[in-house]
Amino acid sequence: MYLFADNITNYYTFGKSAMSERVALGPIVGRPYGGTSVLVKNKLLRITECIFCADRYVVIRVGNLMIFNMYLPYIYKFISLYLFI
Secondary structure (H helix, E strand, C coil): CCHHHHCCCCCEEEEEEHHHHHHHHHCCCCCCEEEEEEEEEEHHHHEEEEEEEEECCCEEEEEEEEEECCCCCHHHHHHHHHHCC
């Protein structure tokens, strides 16, 4: 997440990486981890409010607009079996 703040200077980043907590526990094994973020143009920050920010979803309000960004993984095997029974 820090790369957004360091390299994209015209935008502010609202978000959280799921990797930050995982990396602190030791070596990473297995599939990639989730994370969400929303980029807001700096000139809109005065009318922007972060409602909630977690590794699975971000909710912000820009003026009268609510923005929801969600990470919703699914298990393909389970979905396939359930749909074709």
